[in-house]
Amino acid sequence: MFSNLAEKLQSALAKLKGRGKLSEQDVEQALREVRLALLEADVNFRVVKDFLARVKERAVGQEVMQSLTPGQQVVKIVHEELTALMGGSHARLNLAGRPPHVIMLVGLQGAGKTTSAAKLANALRKQSHRPLLVAADVYRPAAIRQLQVLGDQLGIPVFTLGERHDPVDIAQAGVSHAKSHGNDLVIIDTAGRLHIDDELMDELARMSSAVQPKETLLVLDAMTGQEAVNVAERFNQQLELTGFILTKLDGDARGGAALSVRAVVGKPIKYVGVGEKVDALEPFHPERMASRILGMGDVLTLIEKAQASMDAETAQKMAAKLRTADFTLEDFLDQLRQVRNMGPLDQILGMIPGLAGAKQLQGLQVDEKQLKRIEAIIQSMTPEERAQPHIINGSRRRRIARGSGTSVQDVNRLLKQFEQTRALFKQLGGGRGPRRPKGMLARLFGH
């Protein structure tokens, strides 16, 4: 999904050669691609501008770290700053003081408020709270019913006065109901509304002063574009938001709106919605979000992981082999063993810009069981076969399959994967093709 962009980035990064301090030119070149990435992710263009200006200020003149190229270094700084801007660590709900604690969910139409209300109630009940859901959307047809159905599914009480009451009254009555029924949490589902609808925005303000919420969360669709800043700002002016819930993150939206609203309103994203089921609500992870918005695969994590789990000698040998494309089945096995310590291979490789989404890698996974099978197959080969896999003909395949307790198809599959990997590494390591990051894997392996 991100491969295109990753490719672009990688080629931009590859242009940055040399060591020493980051020059203004280095930084500008890398940032041009980053700017594109952020805009493609729907980060508001003003936020992008100001953000990158800050990054540039910080990056120019910095010493380039041993293990990184200047381009990677710039991206590392961008990533750090993005993470920092989005709030460092997970921001919890503020439920201090005397219960019942009121949480108001607000937002545009169709953002996902009702579903989020149910998910939040479910999550907080797991933390030993006794939530009450309050159905204050009297406008959308069957909105109250929707909340009731969800409440029934969860066994969480839903308070409603029907559609003929003022939402402010409903909210207030809901809080009284919670007090007399021992609910320590009141989660109010409000109707979706446009941030420019003065009448309805005023209604929210009145509700807020009537029930004094501890948390007022703006529910925001992760697919929102440039308008996210306006929406967040208007809601914040009216209501003093305490944070956001970012919904529909289970799709392929890059979610730049997260950065936009964080930047303009300065309030944290507290939860993210990742599915339609009632338990598909997760705490927000700024770092993951930063990677997602940047959309370039987490080069740096990869490098760190690779450095930590590869011993220098193997790495050096491997790098040499990759350069000469003299890569045997034994190396393949070796490499799978090394990589196993880092996580699934396709995921690891997916983190390398330029490799993300490479078709050859799909289905190339290394789980424990598979690795055992691969080991068995390779160990059933003669040294000659391992060094020169092309001599493995049909009868040899049958023998190997028998010897390793696998099937001929397994052997075939392994040989095919090996060939593909070799071809790919050759391409990368040998610097074939335009602007291929020469020796990228070598660098990756600590060279």
Place this chain on the structure above:
Amino acid sequence: MAFGGGWLQRLREGLARTRAGLAERVDALLGGRIDEEVFEGLEEALIQADTGVATTMRIMDALRERVRRESPRDASAVKAMLQEEILAVLKPVARPLNVKPEGLTAMLIVGVNGAGKTTSIGKLAYRFRHEGRRVIVGAADTFRAAAIEQLQAWGERAGVPVIAHQAGADPAAVAFDAAQAALARGADILLVDTAGRLQTRTNLMEELKKVHRVLKERLGGELAEVLLVLDATTGQNGLSQARLFGQAVPLSGIILTKLDGTAKGGIVIAIAGELGLPVKLVGVGESVDDLQEFDPEAFVKALFS
């Protein structure tokens, strides 16, 4: 936080300024000489409307080329040229709904969660009903809580029957029954609502394909319309929605909803440029009659206001 607190404040002030100022700034620039600032202002307006980087760059390149060729007198002529460039993309896709002069006209409505599918169906049902047509609506969103009740409420508003099963029923079976009922009762219009789904959920897209297939088989031919409902607030993901829904079912057009907000819906320019998918209607509110034809001129004018 890695940055000093001050910059966020500055950014916020800057944003407020930009928003208030963009239109005026562009207009102010337009009074004067044609320089880089003019192009930048227009480019920003396009980006801010969610047109996307690639499409914006393509349009701006064409604009620069034209300005070089035609050397307009002042900057306001440049703006007019830009509007023409965008109109050249949008006019071909501004097309009316395909309503058959006789026989049953069937429409399947698809889209991501919360885009405005059910509401748009309510509005369509109301409109057709008031044109004197016999309408039947199928409630094939059997997944979302109270989706059926929501559609039934719209059916009452519009005064049209809604064919529904129980929550959790097979959506394709509902679609089949709705088609059956429409044929049996000699209806003019069949509108089928579907559950919201993210376009990357392959199993749900398979389910959608099945609903479409069943309808097509029962009706003995392709549907008159398979409409993607797209929220105007959507950013660059809109392109992915159009692409992936289009891969699952033969989309015939878009209903662009929530244009009554401040979002400009510029992503339809990118979609028009890349996929040529027609824009058939726009949603401008939550009432029964808040559905309008897509007017490219008005749309383009709004991009710069």
